[in-house]
Amino acid sequence: MLVDILEWNGVATWSWDVPSEEVCGICRVSFDATCSNCKIPGDQCPLVVGECTHRFHMHCIVKWLEIETSKNLCPMCRRSFKAVHGEKQLGGSQVLSYIESFNFEG
Amino acid sequence: MLLNKSHFQKVFPLPEIPTDNDTDLASNWLLNHEHKEPTTRVKTALKNVLASGALWPIILQYIEQMRSQILALDFENVRQVERTRRFFMFPLHFITLEDYEANQFLRALDSLLRFKSGKFALDDKFFSESIGLDTTEYDNLQTEKSLVEQIKQHAGIWNVSFAEKYEEIDLSQKELVSLRINEILDIVKSYPESIPALNDIRQFLDPSQRLQLVNEFTKNCNRYLLHAGSNTDDIILCYISTIRSFLIVDPRGVLLDNASRPIRRYLKDRSDTIPLIVDALMNPRKENKLSVLADELKMVTQIPVNDLHLRWYPDPIDALPDFKKQDIIESLISIFDTKEVFVTEFSHVFADELLSLKSFQFYETSRKLDLLKSKFGEGEFNNLDVMIRDILDSKLTDHKAHTLDRSISRDVQFTILSYMYWPDLPEDEFQVPESIKPTLKQFEDQFRIIRPGRKMKQTKLGSATVQLQLDNKTLKFEVSPPEAAIISLFHNSSGLSLDHVSSSLKMGTELAEKSLSYWVDQSVLKFEDGLYHVLENQKDYPPANNHNKVIPETKASKSTEINTNYWPFVKGMLENLEALSAERIYSFLKLSFSTEKTFGQSPTDVRDQLNTWVTEDRLDLEDGQYKLKNFK
Amino acid sequence: MTTSILTSTLQTIKTNWQTMSVRQRLLKEYRTLEHNNLDGINPILTENLHLLYADIKIFDNELYQDTYRVKIMIPEQYPYVSPVVIFMKSTEDNINTIPIHPHIYSNGHICLDLLGPAWTPIQTINSLLISLQSILASNSRNERPSDDEKYVAKAPKNPSKTRFVYHDETI
Numbered sequence: 001m002l003v004d005i006l007e008w009n010g011v012a013t014w015s016w017d018v019p020s021e022e023v024c025g026i027c028r029v030s031f032d033a034t035c036s037n038c039k040i041p042g043d044q045c046p047l048v049v050g051e052c053t054h055r056f057h058m059h060c061i062v063k064w065l066e067i068e069t070s071k072n073l074c075p076m077c078r079r080s081f082k083a084v085h086g087e088k089q090l091g092g093s094q095v096l097s098y099i100e101s102f103n104f105e106g
Numbered sequence: 107m108l109l110n111k112s113h114f115q116k117v118f119p120l121p122e123i124p125t126d127n128d129t130d131l132a133s134n135w136l137l138n139h140e141h142k143e144p145t146t147r148v149k150t151a152l153k154n155v156l157a158s159g160a161l162w163p164i165i166l167q168y169i170e171q172m173r174s175q176i177l178a179l180d181f182e183n184v185r186q187v188e189r190t191r192r193f194f195m196f197p198l199h200f201i202t203l204e205d206y207e208a209n210q211f212l213r214a215l216d217s218l219l220r221f222k223s224g225k226f227a228l229d230d231k232f233f234s235e236s237i238g239l240d241t242t243e244y245d246n247l248q249t250e251k252s253l254v255e256q257i258k259q260h261a262g263i264w265n266v267s268f269a270e271k272y273e274e275i276d277l278s279q280k281e282l283v284s285l286r287i288n289e290i291l292d293i294v295k296s297y298p299e300s301i302p303a304l305n306d307i308r309q310f311l312d313p314s315q316r317l318q319l320v321n322e323f324t325k326n327c328n329r330y331l332l333h334a335g336s337n338t339d340d341i342i343l344c345y346i347s348t349i350r351s352f353l354i355v356d357p358r359g360v361l362l363d364n365a366s367r368p369i370r371r372y373l374k375d376r377s378d379t380i381p382l383i384v385d386a387l388m389n390p391r392k393e394n395k396l397s398v399l400a401d402e403l404k405m406v407t408q409i410p411v412n413d414l415h416l417r418w419y420p421d422p423i424d425a426l427p428d429f430k431k432q433d434i435i436e437s438l439i440s441i442f443d444t445k446e447v448f449v450t451e452f453s454h455v456f457a458d459e460l461l462s463l464k465s466f467q468f469y470e471t472s473r474k475l476d477l478l479k480s481k482f483g484e485g486e487f488n489n490l491d492v493m494i495r496d497i498l499d500s501k502l503t504d505h506k507a508h509t510l511d512r513s514i515s516r517d518v519q520f521t522i523l524s525y526m527y528w529p530d531l532p533e534d535e536f537q538v539p540e541s542i543k544p545t546l547k548q549f550e551d552q553f554r555i556i557r558p559g560r561k562m563k564q565t566k567l568g569s570a571t572v573q574l575q576l577d578n579k580t581l582k583f584e585v586s587p588p589e590a591a592i593i594s595l596f597h598n599s600s601g602l603s604l605d606h607v608s609s610s611l612k613m614g615t616e617l618a619e620k621s622l623s624y625w626v627d628q629s630v631l632k633f634e635d636g637l638y639h640v641l642e643n644q645k646d647y648p649p650a651n652n653h654n655k656v657i658p659e660t661k662a663s664k665s666t667e668i669n670t671n672y673w674p675f676v677k678g679m680l681e682n683l684e685a686l687s688a689e690r691i692y693s694f695l696k697l698s699f700s701t702e703k704t705f706g707q708s709p710t711d712v713r714d715q716l717n718t719w720v721t722e723d724r725l726d727l728e729d730g731q732y733k734l735k736n737f738k
Numbered sequence: 739m740t741t742s743i744l745t746s747t748l749q750t751i752k753t754n755w756q757t758m759s760v761r762q763r764l765l766k767e768y769r770t771l772e773h774n775n776l777d778g779i780n781p782i783l784t785e786n787l788h789l790l791y792a793d794i795k796i797f798d799n800e801l802y803q804d805t806y807r808v809k810i811m812i813p814e815q816y817p818y819v820s821p822v823v824i825f826m827k828s829t830e831d832n833i834n835t836i837p838i839h840p841h842i843y844s845n846g847h848i849c850l851d852l853l854g855p856a857w858t859p860i861q862t863i864n865s866l867l868i869s870l871q872s873i874l875a876s877n878s879r880n881e882r883p884s885d886d887e888k889y890v891a892k893a894p895k896n897p898s899k900t901r902f903v904y905h906d907e908t909i
Binding site: 001002003004005006007008009010011012013014015016017030032033039040041042043046047 | 461488491492495499517518519520521522523524525526527528531538539541542545546553557559560561562563564565567568569570571572573574575576582587590593594596597598600630640642
């Protein structure tokens with residue numbers, strides 16, 4: 001018997017490329033859902049990875065970095081938080097520039 | 107006090123005073139006369155006692171006895187009353203009482219009779235007069251009685267108003283309402299034809315009858331509607347009519363609150379209430395009994411919010427949108443403690459609907475969602491928003507991926523879901539067919555570019571069209587991805603074991619076995635000596651219809667499916683509801699398995715299977731209702 | 739990337755923050771608190787999502803034989819800003835002492851860097867309570883802060899208004 005697949009309508013799920021059990025340390029919500037302020041997951045509520053490898057919902061970490069007492073430190077390791085570029089970047093490109101704006105100030 | 111002999115002798119020392127004997131004789135006869143004439147001796151005694159003035163105390167005793175005897179009687183008709191009266195009057199033929207004494211006696215007798223004889227004593231004018239009734243009252247009653255008779259003729263006629271006819275006759279109004287109260291459940295069920303009757307009730311309902319109306323309605327609901335034999339959709343329909351009807355009778359909704367309570371309680375406990383409501387809201391087909399709900403849903407946007415005001419006697423149809431209570435859908439939602447149950451059900455139906463939209467025609471679904479939000483509240487449907495968004499995003503992603511890499515076959519498409527927001531996504535894993543793998547890889551690469559930082563994971567949902575080229579035939583099937591993956595393993599190959607299939611596709615054995623048996627049912631594979639073989643020569647086997655692009659599943663396979671998958675469900679259903687028609691079992695199954703796209707059974711399939719179970723002695727069939735064998 | 743995009747991003751983020759809700763995280767934390775049953779820590783939730791109490795017991799330290807109570811007030815900006823935590827007495831529940839500790843003032847205010855500059859949003863009420871329990875358990879100095887009298891006389895009601903000097907990291 002010869003088998004030909006003529007059409008394929010697959011249904012897949014997406015998730016951020018991070019360990020599956022991990023939640024955002026700030027809002028305690030899964031990365032695959034949104035921060036407590038967003039409704040739609042994905043590009044509208046992207047993740048940010050620091051050079052220290054710690055990850056957060058972009059909205060969560062940005063809000064933290066905006067607060068004076070944060071001193072631009074990563075909430076996890078208290079090292080200076082610098083977002084990672086390139087391959088490991090999660091989500092849209094605007095995010096990084098925004099994060100960078102803090103790094104300049106800091 | 108009864109005077110004794112010595113007493114008399116002291117006061118009236120005369121020879122004609124009654125002897126002990128006279129008093130005894132007189133009182134004995136009077137108290138036990140049995141409607142028999144006194145003997146001459148007794149007559150003399152009576153005369154003596156009367157003359158001595160000692161009779162009255164005996165009469166008082168007689169009255170006392172009469173009182174207790176009459177009170178113990180239950181009259182069934184006027185004749186009995188008359189006879190009783192004659193009986194107790196009887197002694198008066200032989201005793202001449204003073205006027206005032208006679209009056210006192212008669213007053214006592216007649217008031218007792220009036221008290222005990224109730225309304226039918228009035229049937230006879232003369233008799234009524236004789237027991238002291240004013241005959242004008244009697245005459246009025248006769249007129250009214252004929253009106254009552256007339257009103258009885260209106261029983262069952264609800265599409266006409268009688269308000270004008272009885273505008274000025276209080277009793278008829280009350281009588282008409284009494285009649286309607288007895289008919290109330292049927293009147294409600296006949297809404298909207300019964301609107302005139304409901305208006306009559308509103309106009310004439312006496313405050314004293316309000317409780318009676320509610321009681322009669324709830325009593326009849328419990329007796330005739332709220333039991334295992336009623337279909338849930340009928341109960342929901344009746345609930346809707348109840349809302350509309352009772353708001354006509356009492357626009358403030360007080361009666362409605364009380365009248366609808368038992369139905370609400372009952373619907374809350376019926377497991378299929380929510381699926382039925384959700385189905386009706388989502389799939390507005392004409393033949394759906396509850397299609398009125400879909401109409402209601404559409405209506406919502408047309409009601410200006412600032413137009414809400416209370417009217418005491420609204421014109422029924424115009425008034426409907428005026429009240430929160432009149433919002434049928436909100437009222438149904440409020441039966442349940444939380445909206446969550448609805449939202450869960452909706453997300454199942456949405457999931458089903460969205461995933462079956464091959465061409466991404468989600469506009470309809472999106473519009474429905476907006477309508478639902480207006481009823482349930484914006485916040486409740488975030489999941490559904492995400493679901494719709496996923497479908498939209500998938501379309502964009504798919505388009506982009508195919509644009510960026512034009513070598514990706516147009517015949518391969520993906521829908522990519524945010525897994526945390528979809529209900530019950532199956533977790534089975536498996537590898538896509540070898541022939542799809544390169545394309546999938548290309549697509550995934552593009553996905554990573556379009557959606558940076560994210561990865562994709564296949565589910566077993568979706569569909570695939572496969573073409574099988576056998577020795578003497580070419581067949582086409584539309585199947586699930588795991589079924590497609592499995593049959594692809596038999597490309598130029600045959601005689602594979604379940605273990606081999608499940609390990610080479612990294613597929614759970616349960617899913618592998620299920621998918622393999624699909625192909626066995628299609629007569630493409632056969633199972634022999636622990637191995638699955640391709641049936642190259644299709645001639646020897648019952649023909650699968652190879653003229654159609656998509657081959658319908660054979661009856662045999664469906665039957666097996668109902669048999670294995672649905673028997674526990676049907677059993678549970680009948681354990682709870684005792685007896686059900688084939689149609690109801692079908693609609694239950696359809697609703698309950700609506701999340702699985704596999705429920706492609708027709709009502710006839712289901713009926714056939716039910717009948718098979720009857721022949722297998724699992725079920726009994728009585729009057730079109732299926733019951734469990736030996737079910738008590 | 740142009741300035742306008744940056745501005746618009748900023749705009750979106752700013753607007754969203756105003757509606758940012760702590761509710762979800764607090765509910766999660768409370769669920770954990772109720773299920774975790776930490777040894778010697780007994781959380782007392784109130785109807786107010788932003789207020790709770792906790793009774794703390796210390797084991798194996800002669801200095802702390804009583805049960806102590808802290809009042810925990812959760813600010814709107816939580817978890818970006820630390821909760822306000824003070825020790826308190828409750829005659830009703832027979833909690834009569836503020837633990838004596840070089841960093842705990844007699845009015846119940848606590849000089850703990852975790853409640854100030856060392857706070858980060860990954861801390862939780864749970865971790866905070868454990869820290870409080872451990873600074874008591876590990877303490878051997880039976881004394882109040884040296885400036886206790888002066889501080890208590892002038893202290894604002896809300897200790898977060900105080901600028902503590904956190905110099906002793908060892909306690």
